[in-house]
Amino acid sequence: MLSLFRSGDGWLHRMPAGRKIALLALAAIAVAALPSSWLACGIGLVVAMVGYATVGWGVRAGLAELARQVWGLRWLLAFTAVVQAVFAGVEPAAATTVRIAVSLAVAALLPLTTPAAAVLEALERILAPLSWMGMDAARAALLLSVALTTIPVLARLAAEVREAQRARGVRPAISRGMLPFLVLTLRHADQLGEALAARGVR
Amino acid sequence: MTPAPATVRCDGLAVRLGGHLVLDGVALALPQRTIAVIGENGSGKSTFARVVAGLVPRTAGTLEVLGVDPDRDAAALRARTALVLSNPDAQILLPTVAEDVAFSLRPQRLPRAERDARVAATLDRFGLGDLAGRAAHDLSGGQKQLLALCGAFVRDPALVVADEPTAYLDARNARLVADHLLSDAGHRVVLVTHDLALARRCDVAVLFAGGRVAGVGTPDDVVAAYERVLAC
Numbered sequence: 001m002l003s004l005f006r007s008g009d010g011w012l013h014r015m016p017a018g019r020k021i022a023l024l025a026l027a028a029i030a031v032a033a034l035p036s037s038w039l040a041c042g043i044g045l046v047v048a049m050v051g052y053a054t055v056g057w058g059v060r061a062g063l064a065e066l067a068r069q070v071w072g073l074r075w076l077l078a079f080t081a082v083v084q085a086v087f088a089g090v091e092p093a094a095a096t097t098v099r100i101a102v103s104l105a106v107a108a109l110l111p112l113t114t115p116a117a118a119v120l121e122a123l124e125r126i127l128a129p130l131s132w133m134g135m136d137a138a139r140a141a142l143l144l145s146v147a148l149t150t151i152p153v154l155a156r157l158a159a160e161v162r163e164a165q166r167a168r169g170v171r172p173a174i175s176r177g178m179l180p181f182l183v184l185t186l187r188h189a190d191q192l193g194e195a196l197a198a199r200g201v202r
Numbered sequence: 203m204t205p206a207p208a209t210v211r212c213d214g215l216a217v218r219l220g221g222h223l224v225l226d227g228v229a230l231a232l233p234q235r236t237i238a239v240i241g242e243n244g245s246g247k248s249t250f251a252r253v254v255a256g257l258v259p260r261t262a263g264t265l266e267v268l269g270v271d272p273d274r275d276a277a278a279l280r281a282r283t284a285l286v287l288s289n290p291d292a293q294i295l296l297p298t299v300a301e302d303v304a305f306s307l308r309p310q311r312l313p314r315a316e317r318d319a320r321v322a323a324t325l326d327r328f329g330l331g332d333l334a335g336r337a338a339h340d341l342s343g344g345q346k347q348l349l350a351l352c353g354a355f356v357r358d359p360a361l362v363v364a365d366e367p368t369a370y371l372d373a374r375n376a377r378l379v380a381d382h383l384l385s386d387a388g389h390r391v392v393l394v395t396h397d398l399a400l401a402r403r404c405d406v407a408v409l410f411a412g413g414r415v416a417g418v419g420t421p422d423d424v425v426a427a428y429e430r431v432l433a434c
Contacts, residue, residue, distance in 0.1 A: 004298055004337050005297070005301070005335070111297070115301060116296045116297050116298065116301040117296070117301055117304055117305070120296075145296060148297070149294060149295060149296055149297050149338075149339075152337075152339040153291050153292075153294075153339065156291070188291075188292055191287060191293075192292050192295075194252075194257060194285070194287060194292075195287060195292055195293040195295065197285075198284065198285030198286075198287070198293075198354075199295065199305060199308075199353060200280055200306070200308070200309040200357075
C-alpha cells in the first residue's frame with residue numbers, strides 16, 4: 001500500500017509536517033497500546049473514522065478513503081485475524097486486527113495530507129540531532145523517501161520474475177525466484193544511484 | 203567576443219573500470235549543439251556519456267565539457283548538466299509526477315511559489331500538466347520518460363546527456379521524446395543511441411568500437427560507415 005498526497009485545506013493539511021508526524025505517531029502508538037478488548041475495537045474505529053471524516057475532503061470522501069486504505073491491507077488483516085483467532089481467541093483477534101488496521105490507516109494520513117517534499121524536509125529536521133552519531137540527516141531522509149517510492153518497482157520486479165518462471169514452464173516459487181529478484185533489485189539500485197546523481201545528489 | 207566553449211573536448215581520454223580499459227585514447231573536439239554517439243553494445247559509448255556527465259572519473263587524458271574539467275570543478279558542471287537514462291522506472295524518485303519534477307530543484311532552494319511555477323511550466327511544456335497529481339509509477343512508459351525529461355529540463359540545463367532515452371519506448375513515444383530532446387531550446391545534447399534514424403537528426407555523430415573512436419563526422423557518413431561494419 002502506497003498512499004499519495006491528496007490536496008485539501010483541512011486542519012491536517014495546514015498543520016506543519018513535523019508537528020503532524022509527532023501527532024500521528026502519538027495517535028498510532030496510543031491505538032496500538034489499547035488493551036485486547038471489544039472496547040479497544042470501538043475506540044480504534046472511532047479514532048480512524050473521526051480522523052478521516054474531519055481531514056478536509058468531506059465526511060463521505062474521507063470515509064471512502066479510509067475504506068480504500070483498509071481494503072489495501074485486507075490480506076495482512078485477514079492473516080492476522082485468522083492466526084490470532086486460532087491461538088488467542090475471537091476478542092483478542094478482533095482487537096489486534098483493528099489496532100493494526102487503525103494504526104496503519106492513521107499513519108497513512110501523513111503522506112495523504114503532506115507533499116513528499118515537506119515530509120522529506122521534516123524528516124531531515126527530525127533526524128538532524130542524530131548527526132552526533134555521524135548520521136547525515138539529509139541522506140537518511142532521502143533514503144526513506146526513495147525507499148517508499150521504490151516499493152511499486154520492487155513489486156513489478158517480483159512479478160517479472162514470476163512471469164519469467166511461468167514462461168519457462170516452472171511453477172513460481174519464492175525459493176527459485178529469490179536470486180533473480182535480488183539481481184534485478186541490485187541492478188535497479190545501481191540505476192537509481194545514477195538517477196540520484198543525475199539530479200544533483202552525490 | 204569569446205567563442206562559446208566546445209560541448210565536449212578531450213584528448214587521450216581513458217577510463218578503466220573493474221580492471222578493464224573501457225575507453226582508451228579518445229580524442230574529440232565537438233563544438234556542435236547535438237552530438238550522437240553510436241556503436242555496438244560494450245563499445246564504450248555509455249561510459250563516455252557518464253564521463254561527460256561527471257558520473258565516472260577518467261583514468262587518464264584531458265576532458266572539457268562546456269569548457270569545464272569535470273574532475274576539477276564537478277559542482278559547476280553538475281549545476282549545468284542533466285542526465286536522462288534509458289530505464290524510466292529507475293528515474294522516478296518521489297511518489298507523484300509534480301513532486302518528482304520538483305525534486306530536481308531541491309539543490310537550488312527556490313521559494314515554494316517559484317519552484318511550483320517552474321514545475322507546472324515544465325510539465326505543461328512536455329504535455330504532462332494534467333498528470334501533476336498522478337502517481338509517477340502509474341504512468342505509461344512514454345509518459346515516464348517524458349517525466350524524466352521534465353526532471354532534467356526543469357533545471358534549465360546547458361547540456362543534456364541522454365543514454366538511450368528511447369530504448370524502452372514505442373515509435374510514437376520515441377519520436378516525441380526525441381523531438382523534445384533535440385529541439386533547440388538553448389541546450390546542447392550528447393545522445394547515446396542505437397536508433398540510427400535518431401542519430402541522423404543530430405549535428406555530428408561519433409562511432410565507438412572497442413573503447414576507441416572509430417569515426418567522427420556528419421551523421422550520414424558515420425551511420426553509413428557503421429552500417430558497413432554491421433553488414434560484415
